[in-house]
Amino acid sequence: MTRFFTAFIFLLNLTVYSQEKYHSYTFDVKPEEITSNTFSKDSVANAFVIYEKGNSYVDPEDFKLKSEVICKLKILNREAFNQATIEIPLYHNDKNSESVNKIEAKTYNLENGKMVVSKLSRKDIHEEDYNEHYKLVKFALPNIKEGSVITYSYELSLPFMFNYQPWDFQSDIPKLYSEYNTSIPANWHYHIKLIGGKKLSVNESKKIDNCLTTYNGGAADCLIAKYVMKDIPAFTEEEYMTTKSNYLARIEYELKTFQDFNGMKNNYAKTWETVDTELKKEKSIGRQLTKSLDVHEFLPDSIINETQQLKKAKGIYAFVQNNYTWNGKYSIYNDDLSVKDLIEEKTGNVSSINILLHNLMKASNIDVKPVILSTRNNGFITEIFPVISEFNYLMIQTNINGKSYFLDATGKYLAFGQIPYRCLNNKGRLLDFENGSSWINIEPMSKSFSMIDTHLIINENNQITGTIKKRATGYFGLPLKEHYFSNESNYIETLESTLPQVELTNYKALTKAKNSTFFQESYDVNYHTDKINGVIYLNPFLDKFTKENPFKLQERSYPIDFGFKQNYIYQFKINLGENYSLLEKPEDINIALPNGEGLLKFSSVYADNSIQLLLKFSLNSPIYPSEYYPYLKEIFKKLVDIQQNSIFVLKPNS
Structure with missing residues (x-):
């Protein structure tokens, strides 16, 4: 029978291939x-x-x-x-x-x-x-x-x-x-x-x-x-x-x-020396960057009189953020509006807003230089020779007390030193019209964390209640801040819709500044879980980091570009009270990506009639070559499986 089946498959494949004549x-x-x-x-x-x-x-x-x-x-x-x-x-x-x-x-x-x-x-x-x-x-x-x-x-x-x-x-x-x-x-x-x-x-x-x-x-x-x-x-x-x-x-x-x-x-291939000279003379870049401003016409005395450079720089940055609006247009040239026009109109393209930021910093004796780059949606930059048409974005870099910060005032919710996600595209060109331009790596200043801490208790009425505290830093916190501060009620409604088994009360946003480096929140929950013959089947992941595997291809020939390093931590604790004890728990899991480039760790312990659980998931590189694709696909598959199918079985003590 085995030989017959093998022969049948061979003939079937032969028939399929014989049908293909292209x-x-x-x-x-x-x-x-x-x-x-x-x-x-x-x-x-x-x-x-x-x-x-x-x-x-x-x-x-x-x-x-x-x-x-x-x-x-x-x-x-x-x-x-x-x-x-x-x-x-x-x-x-x-x-x-x-x-x-x-x-x-x-x-x-x-x-x-x-x-x-x-x-x-x-x-x-x-x-x-x-x-x-x-x-x-x-x-x-x-x-x-x-x-x-x-x-x-x-x-x-x-x-x-x-x-x-x-x-x-x-x-x-x-x-x-x-x-x-x-x-x-x-x-x-x-x-x-x-x-x-x-x-x-x-x-x-x-x-x-x-x-x-x-x-x-x-x-x-x-x-x-x-x-x-x-x-x-x-x-x-x-x-x-x-x-x-x-x-x-x-x-x-x-x-x-x-x-x-x-x-x-005619020589069309230019060197960076000639491009630097042209940009310096260009009326919508170089000449705008050298415009002198009287800070007293713009900034409040509290910022002007600040003696600490970092605090002054943060004040200037927040001032431009809050008083000028990006019109959504990309360009290294401020063709549509000069800095003077921006001051009057209060809105402009990315170049005009960040050139204003540059000039206010410079007028305040803060070391600052422009950086031109190409956004993620615009494509990579050619490095072996200058192709100025490939650049579509301008932000600035400032150096204060020996530390460098990238600044972009187009985003109302960006923290000081935070690069917009759209700009995380490998490299940019730092413009220095005195000493010559140079390549510079465009990298986030700090790591991004998403942390969830859940504390529950089974009370005397066999109800599961407790509190969830969440903290999202860096690029994880950015969309949350934008959603919450732009529409608080809609944010809470959306949160409730993602937690179908939970009754949510007493919501609190603990972050007050929309340009904070993090977003922190807490809320009380009443958790409705499955119960069969008095036995509780508890999935501890009330909130999930991801609900499906983003990687579905058989193979992938291009890099996996997250843009930034990612870290997830989920902590869970439940006090079973006097009426329940643990009957069964999921097995611990420990998986690592090759060369220490990532980790997935899931473990739980049962002691003093309480369950404590810890999930850690980290991606230690912002970009992975295509060779890592099967490993990333598998580790994300396991992450989804852990969150969906980890069940603690709790039995009644009576």
Whole structure:
């Protein structure tokens, strides 16, 4: 029977694989690609790219960059019908615009054993404005069915050579084959970046003489390159990651130099020395940072007359926090409002608010410098050469009594020295217009803790009552402060809804300042638990740190970025009184991540007719490489299981 079952499974797998015939070497569609209805490389995929190819070159007629794109894609089920709607973004400014032409698209189906081809009609190609700089050309392929294979092709005409056309090897669906061919004249010299950490199957290049000529006899050689990736998995977003553009496998170009056919050379690749000089002269950064302010026109005497620098700095910080409002806009330039305008309007972008903070600190003789960075949603910064367009945020750093503090006055609930979570993105550039800028690590100043302390008692009426005290510091306390101080009644209602087995009374918020480093609260509870034949089944985790495992993928190829180190402590004590004693308790657990990078410890003791429980969970690194993913997935699974399924069985003494 065992041999029969093994043979059956082998034949079943052979049948499945024999059904899969996808030709990832050609744009042509074969009948077997339509009849194939599975994808063994990714069993949960709803669609995948069989073959795609791009070809970019400079047109010798008009010297515009042309980029040809072809794609063959398989639709496995109805969930992927949206893949048959294609959107092509086109950039434009006041002088030039990108365009697309030669659009062709076809849908291939089998009907009565014959291949039927449905072609895209020109009337089904639409254009719409997306924002002030982009429009979308959209079309939906006709006659889409489960099992359809679609093909489409188009040609882009791009007048902007500053950024050579990039290529995405990876997307939200798997790809069997992706190829990109480029022809770059020697006039243009680019930094070429392969992003995403995946390896190329083919990486070839060669030089072609005189590939581009002009009417007056000028000529340029071309670098011809071919890049190929195969069997590219779909990129699936999950919790605890920065923007996916940091990890998608793709190739990008940044122009270093351009030399025209008359020999004139323009250098676009700058050094940090030249960038520092430009930023110093820039009217919306450097010139704003050097504005002199009379602190008597802004600050109360209590702050001006403060002799201790740290107290004065905290006073200035709180003053800007409370009197100026961030409008939600990101930029290192305060284009929309100067510091003078901000003073009048009381609202501005992140740069204008923090430049005001900088200038007030400086006018108060406090050592302060600006820091520019890129937020988590904006992507990582290129470190090997300056790309100023990658920066979208400005905050400041101050040094007081030998200690450094990052300050950002855009958040009303941020504590002094607390970096907004959106800014926890590895590094920033510290601007020093006298001595030169330098890279600086953007790291939290202190650890973040979430602590819950629960004390219960079974009284003479066999009711379980007690008190819960909670303290959340750092990034755990920040959203709680914001919720509570903005709407106290809604906060308490939300808290009650998360504790369905608890009757909550006598709520107290013990934190009074909204920019405190912590949020502390307490409340009394009446706990309703399961009781069968007088036996109490008690889950001690009235409140839980997390209710589900955030990690659900089979594997993850990009880092797990929590942003900050995390520490959780849950303490529980219950006095069983005279009527109950312990019959059964859950087993103790002690799990560690490799190299001491994290710990989960759960233990309980029974003494003097009381139960005491301690849960500790710590993540000792803000960022973990993808190799840690299975360990993190398992330790979070165990954390959820402990909180949901740890039961103390209490028996009546009579």
